[in-house]
Amino acid sequence: MENSLSQILSNLLNDIEEASPNSRSSLYSIYPINFVLALKGHKKIHVQLEEDHKRISFKEVASPNFEIHTNVTEILQLIFTKKIKKSMISGDVELATVMMSILIKADIDFIFLIDKYFGNIPAVSAHLVKERLFTRKSVNTDQGNVLQARLRTLGIRVDRLEATNNL
Numbered sequence: 001m002e003n004s005l006s007q008i009l010s011n012l013l014n015d016i017e018e019a020s021p022n023s024r025s026s027l028y029s030i031y032p033i034n035f036v037l038a039l040k041g042h043k044k045i046h047v048q049l050e051e052d053h054k055r056i057s058f059k060e061v062a063s064p065n066f067e068i069h070t071n072v073t074e075i076l077q078l079i080f081t082k083k084i085k086k087s088m089i090s091g092d093v094e095l096a097t098v099m100m101s102i103l104i105k106a107d108i109d110f111i112f113l114i115d116k117y118f119g120n121i122p123a124v125s126a127h128l129v130k131e132r133l134f135t136r137k138s139v140n141t142d143q144g145n146v147l148q149a150r151l152r153t154l155g156i157r158v159d160r161l162e163a164t165n166n167l
Contacts, residue, residue, distance in 0.1 A: 008117050010054040015113060016106050023106040030098055035091075036067040039075075066091030073129070073148050079110050080130045121158045125151050 017024035028051050037045040046061040048054070070078075070088045078084060082104045089096045111130070115123035129147065 008056075012113060012117055013049070013054055015116075016103060016108055019108040020106040023102055026102045027099070030095065030102075033095065033099060034061050034064045035096065035099075036061070036064045038067055038069045040069075040071040064091065066093065066096040068096065071148060072151065073145075076126055076129045079104060079126075119158075121154065125154060 013027075017027065027049075032048070032050045034046070034048050037047060039045070043058050044060075046057045046059065046064065048057075048061060067090045068088055069090065074085065074088065078100070084097055084100050084104075086093055086097065111123055111127050114126050129151075132147070
């Protein structure tokens with residue numbers, strides 16, 4: 001499973017790099033990067049990025065540069081509003097901010113990438129979240145938790161449907 005996740009990460013970053021040549025040179029200038037993505041309610045995801053090697057794992061990586069403590073809703077807010085909350089970063093905040101700025105400033109359609117790598121349902125969900133973010137001035141944390149729970153429930157239902165179709 002980790003090999004397929006690493007392949008998805010590598011392909012995703014290659015798409016971002018190809019979409020914007022400036023992004024490629026900017027990312028290469030800050031590589032190698034080792035960081036931890038700590039999503040609430042999930043295992044920690046350890047990411048290693050180098051020019052020719054991108055790896056994602058659930059096993060600990062020695063001396064990560066920084067950790068990002070967040071949830072799915074905050075990630076989608078980051079992608080669509082392009083505003084980085086430094087409170088979610090621990091460790092080398094400057095390196096994390098530079099990397100995230102490069103990724104969100106790349107001229108790329110993130111909804112398309114979500115559809116390409118994760119499927120239609122997550123892409124539709126991300127699109128709905130984007131619409132909701134831009135139609136409301138602020139998202140109450142209780143409403144954000146409700147939205148996150150609904151997205152998780154929808155994802156579980158889709159997984160179950162796919163599993164029954166594969167039988």
